[in-house]
Amino acid sequence: MNWNDLRFFVAVAEEGTLSGAARRLSKDHTTVARRIEALETHLGAHLFDRLATGWKLTDAGENLVPVAGRIEEDVLAFERQARGDETAHGVVRISVPPAAGRLLFAPRLAELLRDQRHLEYEIIGSSVVANLARREADVAVRMATPAQSGLIARKLTHLRYGVYAAKGYTERVPEGDWEFCADGSFSFGHYQQAWVWKMLNRQLPVRVRADDSQTVRAFVAAGHGLGLLPRYMADVDDRLERVFDDAPGEISKPVWLVVHPDMRRSPGVRMVMDALIKTTESIPAEFKS
Known part of the structure; x- marks a missing residue:
C-alpha cells in the first residue's frame, strides 16, 4: 500500500x-x-x-x-x-491555561526547545481564550469545547477532578461548619458545584469564589474549606488530602488542541502540536479519563 x-x-x-x-x-x-x-x-x-x-x-x-x-x-x-526539514525557525505563540501549562505541558515543550535551536516560544498563559483567527496565538490548549468556527480541533483527553481539603481539616472542623471554595462563575463551575452538593447531600456556605484553580488550591491549602480541583494539580500537593473522587468521570474536563488551518502546516507549529499530544499521552492514568 x-x-x-x-x-x-x-x-x-x-x-x-x-x-x-x-x-x-x-x-x-x-x-x-x-x-x-x-x-x-x-x-x-x-x-x-x-x-x-x-x-x-x-x-x-x-x-x-x-x-x-x-x-x-x-x-x-x-x-x-x-528530508532534514525538522529544523524549525521563528516564534510559535502558544496559548495554554496557566496551571496546565506549567505543570503538564512545559516540561515536554522545554525538551523540544532544547532540540530545536532556531525555535522560539511566546507563551500566553491566560484563562482568556486567544483568538487564533487574529493570530493572537498559533496553537492553543483549551479546557472548553472550541466555539469559534473554521478551526481545527482535536480532543486530547479528559482531566479528572476530586474534592480536597487541607490535611486534617475534615477531622479538625465539624462537618456542619465546612465551607466550600468555588471555582469561577462559568457554567462548568456551576455544574461542578452542583455535583459536589449531590455527593454531600447538602449545600455548603461559599464565601470564596475564584476564576482559576490555583487560587482555589491556595485557599483550600490554607484551611478554608473544601475545593474541587484537578487531580494532576492537587494529588501532588503535600498540603492537601482528597476527601472524595469523581471515579465515574462525571465532571472530568475536556482538553482540546486547537490550531488555525493556515498554521497547521508550519514546521514549528506542527512540532509544538506533536509535543502537546505526546504530553497528554504521558499524563498518569489516574489524572485523566
Whole structure:
C-alpha cells in the first residue's frame, strides 16, 4: 500500500469534498479521486459515498479515520526527519491555561526547545481564550469545547477532578461548619458545584469564589474549606488530602488542541502540536479519563 494515499483519505474525510481536499493538498481533484480509488481497491473496502453535495464517509471509512490520522502524523514526521526539514525557525505563540501549562505541558515543550535551536516560544498563559483567527496565538490548549468556527480541533483527553481539603481539616472542623471554595462563575463551575452538593447531600456556605484553580488550591491549602480541583494539580500537593473522587468521570474536563488551518502546516507549529499530544499521552492514568 502507498502510505501517502492515507494523506488523501484524511484530507477528503476532513474536508468533505474533492475540491477542498485538492486545495489543502495542492493537487488537482482528479489526482485526489484517483488516489482514493487506489486506496479503496487495495483495501477492498468502499470508503466514501460519492454524493452531489460531497463525499460522505461510509461506516468502513468512519472506522478508519482515527487510525489513518495517527498513521498520517507518523508518516509526515518520518518524511520531515528523512528530508532534514525538522529544523524549525521563528516564534510559535502558544496559548495554554496557566496551571496546565506549567505543570503538564512545559516540561515536554522545554525538551523540544532544547532540540530545536532556531525555535522560539511566546507563551500566553491566560484563562482568556486567544483568538487564533487574529493570530493572537498559533496553537492553543483549551479546557472548553472550541466555539469559534473554521478551526481545527482535536480532543486530547479528559482531566479528572476530586474534592480536597487541607490535611486534617475534615477531622479538625465539624462537618456542619465546612465551607466550600468555588471555582469561577462559568457554567462548568456551576455544574461542578452542583455535583459536589449531590455527593454531600447538602449545600455548603461559599464565601470564596475564584476564576482559576490555583487560587482555589491556595485557599483550600490554607484551611478554608473544601475545593474541587484537578487531580494532576492537587494529588501532588503535600498540603492537601482528597476527601472524595469523581471515579465515574462525571465532571472530568475536556482538553482540546486547537490550531488555525493556515498554521497547521508550519514546521514549528506542527512540532509544538506533536509535543502537546505526546504530553497528554504521558499524563498518569489516574489524572485523566
